[in-house]
Each structure stands twice: as C-alpha cells, then as structure tokens.
Amino acid sequence: MNRRKFLSILGSAGVVSALSTAREAKAGGTHSFPYYEGSYGVLHDTTRCIGCRQCEAACNQVNNLPKPQKSFDDLSVCATRRRTSAREWTVVNKYVVHGKPVFRKLQCFHCNDPACAAACFAKCFQKQPDGSVAYDGTQCVGCRYCMIACPFYMPGFQYDDAFDPLVMKCTFCAPRMKEGKLPGCIEACPMDALTFGKRSDLIKVARSRMRKSPGKYVDYIYGEWDAGGTAWITLAPASGTATAASANPAHDLHPLDLDTHLGNRPIGELTYGALGAVPMIVAFWPVLFGGAYAISKRRDAIHEAEKEAVAREVKNDISYVVNTAANKVAETHGPAAADTVRQAASDALKVCERPLRS
Ligand code: SF4
Ligand code: SF4
Ligand code: SF4
Structure with missing residues (x-):
C-alpha cells in the first residue's frame, strides 16, 4: 500500500487535513509543495x-x-x-x-x-x-x-x-x-x-x-x-x-x-510523510524531534557513552509511542496501514538521527 492510499484511508476517517491531501495529489506523490x-x-x-x-x-x-x-x-x-x-x-x-x-x-x-x-x-x-x-x-x-x-x-x-x-x-x-x-x-x-x-x-x-x-x-x-x-x-x-x-x-x-x-528526493518527504498521519503521528512527533534536539544540543558537551545512553532512551520512548499509534491504526484500518505508520516513523527517525552524525 502506498502513502497516497494510506492517506486516503486516513482522510476518509477524517484524520488528515484537506490541505495535505490536496498537496499530495498536486505534487504527484513525491513533492509536498508545488513547483x-x-x-x-x-x-x-x-x-x-x-x-x-x-x-x-x-x-x-x-x-x-x-x-x-x-x-x-x-x-x-x-x-x-x-x-x-x-x-x-x-x-x-x-x-x-x-x-x-x-x-x-x-x-x-x-x-x-x-x-x-x-x-x-x-x-x-x-x-x-x-x-x-x-x-x-x-x-x-x-x-x-x-x-x-x-x-x-x-x-x-x-x-x-x-x-x-x-x-x-x-x-x-x-x-x-x-x-x-x-x-x-x-x-x-x-x-x-x-x-x-x-x-x-x-x-x-x-x-x-x-x-x-x-x-x-x-x-x-x-x-x-x-x-x-x-x-x-x-x-x-x-x-x-x-x-x-x-x-x-x-x-x-x-x-x-x-x-x-x-x-534527490525532498528531505521534507520524510518529515511530511510522518506528519501526513496526523493526529496519530502528531502525538509522538514532539518526542521524536524533542529527543533529537536534546541530543544535538548537548552533543558537544556530553561524553560519548552518555550520548549513546540518551539516544537509546529516546529511541525506546519513540518505539513505545510508535507501537501504540500503530496498534490503534491496525484496529481501525488493518495491519498494512499499521506497517505504513511504522515506516513513516522509521523515515522520521532517519531525519532525527542526522544531526548526530555531523
Ligand atoms: S543572503 Fe541576505 S542579501 Fe542575500 S538574498 Fe538572502 S537575505 Fe537577501
Ligand atoms: S531553511 Fe533549510 S530546509 Fe528550509 S528552505 Fe532553507 S535550506 Fe531549505
Ligand atoms: S565574497 Fe565577494 S565575490 Fe564572493 S559572492 Fe560575496 S561579494 Fe561576490
């Protein structure tokens, strides 16, 4: 199931904004913003x-x-x-x-x-x-x-x-x-x-x-x-x-x-892909970015071992919230939709991890 279909499922359930659906249709599924x-x-x-x-x-x-x-x-x-x-x-x-x-x-x-x-x-x-x-x-x-x-x-x-x-x-x-x-x-x-x-x-x-x-x-x-x-x-x-x-x-x-x-693909596609599943995903988005921000802000100051411990902790938090969200989606829309939520979360996590490597 592709993201367009996933969004349409969520859209029919009234949880995706009309704006995001319109953007998706206009942009041919790749870009979130018109060129x-x-x-x-x-x-x-x-x-x-x-x-x-x-x-x-x-x-x-x-x-x-x-x-x-x-x-x-x-x-x-x-x-x-x-x-x-x-x-x-x-x-x-x-x-x-x-x-x-x-x-x-x-x-x-x-x-x-x-x-x-x-x-x-x-x-x-x-x-x-x-x-x-x-x-x-x-x-x-x-x-x-x-x-x-x-x-x-x-x-x-x-x-x-x-x-x-x-x-x-x-x-x-x-x-x-x-x-x-x-x-x-x-x-x-x-x-x-x-x-x-x-x-x-x-x-x-x-x-x-x-x-x-x-x-x-x-x-x-x-x-x-x-x-x-x-x-x-x-x-x-x-x-x-x-x-x-x-x-x-x-x-x-x-x-x-x-x-x-x-x-060559928009970085925003990763973030917007996850944001597309609002408000289910929106619930854990601050956790994702908040955690990444906390780490990136402190990355110069803290010891490597401590940094890894913080990263582990944040990832655990994220896993918990993602699984809770995915289970809810599975109940209402089936396992394929839940997999898409997990994939969106995994994409989002890649964005969060990027500052750690710089
Ligand atoms: S770099 Fe400064 S001067 Fe140049 S376009 Fe941007 S705002 Fe304007
Ligand atoms: S702030 Fe960064 S992501 Fe936003 S338009 Fe400028 S370069 Fe692109
Ligand atoms: S540093 Fe000087 S030469 Fe280079 S872009 Fe700026 S104004 Fe032009």
Missing part, C-alpha cells in the same frame, strides 16, 4: 568568488541586522568554518580544495521542497511562487524543529531574545524583489559570482559555462536535484581533468562542505 515553473533562483559560481564579503555586508545592511563583532573588511574570518545565524544570514567561508583556496557563500538554499516547512507544525514556512521560502513568525512556538530538519543547517534562532525569540534566515530579499530590486548580496557582488534569474534559465547558464570551459568545473550543478532541488545552485571548481572530475563529483564537492549524500 513554481517561473520561480527565481541564484547561481553561485565559486570559481569567480574572491571572498571579499561584500555580499555579507550588503545582507547586513539591507536587512538591518546587528553590527558584526569584526568589520566586514576583515577577510581573515573566512578561514573559520562559520555557520549562518540569527545575526548573519549569509557567510562566506574559505575552503582549501586540492591546495587552492575556494570561497563559498552560505545562506538558505530556498529548497523546492523545504524540509523546514514540512517539519513546522505552525506552518510558519511557505514556498513562494517567486522561489523564496518565507518565514512568518507570528505563529512560531520556538520549537526549532525547522532547524533540525534543515539538511543545510541554515536557520538561526534568536537565543538572546528572552521574550519573543524567532527563527531567522535569508529571505531571498523577497521584499526587495517585490519592489523590482535585486537581492542585496547579488547587487553588491563585484565579481558576478552570484547570478540572479529564473531557476530554469540558471541551470542552462551553468551547463553552458561547463560546456564552454571543459575541465574548469565539477560536472555537477549542486542543488539541481539535491534534496529535491534548491533555488540557489552552486558551481564548484574541478580539481584536475574533466574526466577525473566527472568520474567522481563528490571528490571535489565534499571539501567545499557540499553534502552529496542527501539524495
């Missing part, structure tokens, strides 16, 4: 990037973010593997790839099928027709499941705001786009390392660059398909001959911290 044909994206050509941090400065300015501790003129910070945060929606890091420096700009990738949106109960994230993934914090409960679900670790949290902390991330400068302006970082880049356009055109531009300069680029457009595809895509420099590069793109992408193991 907007004319949506925009950005091509980051890392062979052009010089690590000048002008994009960081522009992002800070156009979004009225807090002043950085070190000036944007200080390029030495690029040598540290920085992550985006509530105060820094984009950072440029320096990587050494086969002995040569390469700079890569990090920000929300504006996934076609955002895992952050799939994981959020409060529906704070929405994929927009312009390609951006928008966040509206008015309903945000601060659970930070979006942060755990994001395969790129992009959303930041306002930990220092005691009263109304929100999740913060790159907005794709959607307000500027609405005014017909370019995103701040793209306008500021002096090297044309960031190209704005329709995502479908950018894929063609990327292919054309690879064709015109054989051996210059890794034969792989990062984000074309990864994690279900992203609006922001990346070209990386090849290390040697075109043959060597095309034989193993991961060889050249991993040193840039570009994860080629995410697969």
